Amino acid sequence: xxxxxxxxxxxxxxxxxxxxxxxxxxxxxxxxxxxxxxxxxxxxxxxxxxxxxxxxxxxxxxxxxxxxxxxxxxxxxxxxxxxxxxxxxxxxxxxxxxxxxxxxxxxxxxxxxxxxxxxxxxxxxxxxxxxxxxxxxxxxxxxxxxxxxxxxxxxxxxxxxxxxxxxxxxxxxxxxxxxxxxxxxxxxxxxxxxxxxxxxxxxxxxxxxxxxxxxxxxxxxxxxxxxxxxxxxxxxxxxxxxxxxxx
Numbered sequence: 001x002x003x004x005x006x007x008x009x010x011x012x013x014x015x016x017x018x019x020x021x022x023x024x025x026x027x028x029x030x031x032x033x034x035x036x037x038x039x040x041x042x043x044x045x046x047x048x049x050x051x052x053x054x055x056x057x058x059x060x061x062x063x064x065x066x067x068x069x070x071x072x073x074x075x076x077x078x079x080x081x082x083x084x085x086x087x088x089x090x091x092x093x094x095x096x097x098x099x100x101x102x103x104x105x106x107x108x109x110x111x112x113x114x115x116x117x118x119x120x121x122x123x124x125x126x127x128x129x130x131x132x133x134x135x136x137x138x139x140x141x142x143x144x145x146x147x148x149x150x151x152x153x154x155x156x157x158x159x160x161x162x163x164x165x166x167x168x169x170x171x172x173x174x175x176x177x178x179x180x181x182x183x184x185x186x187x188x189x190x191x192x193x194x195x196x197x198x199x200x201x202x203x204x205x206x207x208x209x210x211x212x213x214x215x216x217x218x219x220x221x222x223x224x225x226x227x228x229x230x231x232x233x234x235x236x237x238x239x240x241x242x243x244x245x246x247x
Contacts, residue, residue: 018197018228019177020146021115022167025125027183028223029112030135031103032093033060033206039092040071043085049075060206061158061186063151064090064128090128097134105203107224109139115228122147122167124180126157147171158186161194168194179228185212199226 026032037056044051055074059067068082068089077085115121122145125132129150136142147170154162168175180191180198185208191198192215200216201223202208213219220226 018119018179018231020120020122020168020171020173021179021181021228022122022124022164022191022196023112023145023181024183024187025123025127025132025135027203027206028181028201029105029108029141030139031105031203031205032135033203035093035096035103036089039089039096042092043071043088044075047075047077047080049077051075056206060184061126061151061190063126063154063157065152066157067126086128090130093128093131094134097131097138102135102138104139105223107222109141111223111226112141112144115226116144119228120146120171120173122149122171124149124163124167126151126163128152158184159189159193161190164191164194164196168196179231181223181226182216184208185215188212188216197231199231201226 023029026036033056037051040056040059041051055071058074059070062070064086065082068085071085071089072078072080072082112121123132127135127150129152132148132150136148147167149163149167149170151157151163154160154166156162164178164180165175168178175195178194178196180187180194180196181201182188182191182198183201183203184206188198188200188208197217198215199218199220200208200212201220202212218231
């Protein structure tokens with residue numbers, strides 16, 4: 001059956017079953033990119049600087065060392081160490097998780113639990129491990145993932161593939177048998193660079209650039225609609241799946 005011209009499949013999925021699903025955190029499971037941005041705005045303001053949308057996009061995907069360096073350069077704060085910048089932002093994020101309910105994305109947490117019931121899952125996040133731990137506690141997802149990887153554990157953050165390759169290694173799954181769930185351009189690029197099948201679930205609060213949809217293998221409207229088995233066994237069915245752009 002030929003695809004509709006609006007079908008979300010970009011290329012055929014591997015035949016058979018995906019062996020694991022790897023999830024990003026911010027923007028996929030919790031709508032926390034506005035939290036990160038707010039903490040950075042307050043940090044900049046405390047130092048007599050401003051922080052805008054372009055600045056926030058410049059740090060998305062980078063590990064803590066990378067985004068701290070980007071912040072120091074963009075804010076023109078050579079007198080601060082990277083550790084000082086990192087500690088201030090990470091501390092602000094952990095404080096938000098402890099004071100406010102986690103901004104969970106509709107259906108996302110249940111989707112992770114559902115998928116984890118039938119195949120290994122991992123969390124592969126650009127976040128600092130302290131922030132990841134705070135998120136796991138706040139969402140009740142601690143113990144669900146077979147592997148948890150922060151980009152701080154690898155040399156390069158997203159869009160480099162390092163964090164996804166390490167997650168697959170820890171699960172004992174080959175990269176080409178992994179399905180990645182992402183919301184950002186750098187995340188999608190990281191998953192593709194790792195040789196994995198990438199599903200994009202765009203989020204309204206921080207929508208990815210239009211080209212992100214062209215790079216991802218599949219675009220769906222909600223994580224709750226993701227069925228890895230439907231993708232693996234019948235690629236044509238993806239175009240008919242709930243949440244796809246064809247509907």
